[in-house]
Amino acid sequence: MDNYNQLMAGLPDTYDKRPGLLPADMMKSLSLVLDRLNTKLETATALMDIDNLSGDQLTKFVLQRTGIIRNPATYATGFVTVTGKGTININDMFETAGGIQFRATQMAAVNGSTSVPVKCVQLGAIGNVPASQVTQIPVTLAGITAVTNTLPMVDGFDEETDESLRERYYLILQTPATSGNVYHYQLWARDVSGVGGAKVFPNSFGVNTVEVRIIDTNKLPASSGLVAAVQTYIDPDSTGLGSAVAPIGCKATILSADGKNITVSATVVKKGGYLDAVVIANISGAIRAYFRDVAFSDPYVSYARIGECVLNAEGVADYSNLKVNDNIVNVTLGDKEVPVLVGVNLV
Incomplete structure (x- = not known):
């Protein structure tokens, strides 16, 4: 029941409630004011939920509650x-x-x-x-x-996405970082623009050492420049002197994730009007999106999910003879590995 009907229901029957008379007109005017107030209240309530926020509103919400700053473009x-x-x-x-x-x-x-x-x-x-x-x-x-340029240009990163910033917000709430624990190193690594994920391995190089493996925002192995930037931010030269954010006495070594090269081949039935090059590009894009989802989270690359990427790619009607790294099984990922697509071949 809307505000007008509620107001009219609460008005004693001793008043004439017929439309056009004063009591009904007064309740109508009041209901319009209440409708506007309700809309503002619903909007304000929605803004209290971080999942409803984006852009500057999300940036401000996260900063005020956690001190996390959206990573700028580089x-x-x-x-x-x-x-x-x-x-x-x-x-x-x-x-x-x-x-x-x-x-x-x-x-x-x-x-x-x-x-x-x-x-x-x-x-x-x-x-x-x-x-x-x-x-x-x-x-x-x-x-x-x-x-x-004999080598590619690297480390140009767009401003941190809403999804990534929201992920860091939940990370700090759900995995309390304190006193240089594992979660602290993950957060420190993600503070650096361009870092899209981090894994921490305590005592990898002996007592009081920490190994941090990082990937970039494309969920691919990090460049040497990005690794150096994170090293400088956490523990310059891995000295353990406490000259940056890492605690005194703990020597941190920052390394890139290892890339697990993946090659995909399949016999594809193309839809009308699609060239091989276009189909390959569409399949590659779908597989790379899937790889971003599993980087540093899943222990293997799923053969079935690769098949799904092929079948759902624009321009593909059907496929057969799918092979991933020349096999028809899942590809295991090590703790320090992320998948890297090196080629899609139509056979």
Whole structure:
């Protein structure tokens, strides 16, 4: 029953309640006010549940209650090999054919070929370009004739997602971190932008040592730069001197998770109009999404779940002869391993 009907029901029958008369009009006006107040109350109540929050509201809620700060986006970095005879100055520009730009972060003299450190001008994963993509010089540099990147650009991460921030919030509530316990090291690792998960192994290298294995936000093995950033934050140089967040006397060693290479092959019946390359890309995307779900959580890669990814991929009508690493069984993952898709083949 809405507010108006409740108000009318509570009005004594000694009043004439017919529509259009004063008692009914007064109750109608009052019910409109109460309706608005009820809506505000329902909205405020919903905002008390973290699962209903997103964006800035979620950021503020988590910060006020736990002190956890949403991890910001980072710039991709790497090196370019510059050819010619001249000087590279800080902020000299290089770019991909698609217009993703990188600035030199150090001055360098070039006489032949020289490696120059660079940083993407845009925040986020957009800067994680593959090798041999940074080949353009948008503004002529005297004496410089060519540029390329022999290795991929790495460690460009988008701002922490709502899902990841909410996960860290629940982690601190459900796994109390105190006095450098296992949960504390997990939280410390996740404090660093780009870290998507951590596993802690006490006494791996002897008494009073801690091994922390990390993955990035794509749930893949972490780069050397990300490992170094976490090492610096927790225990620089693994000294146990208490110069960072780790307690005195406990030597922490940060390492990347090991990648378990996975190759998938199958005979696929394609739907009309789909090319092999498109189907392979769709299957690969589905499998990578599944791998993100199992990284550092499941002890194996499921053969059946891989089949589900293949069958449900856009452009696939049916499949047969599915093999995962040339077998038809689950692939076991070690405690320090995460799955890495290295190829999908249509046979």
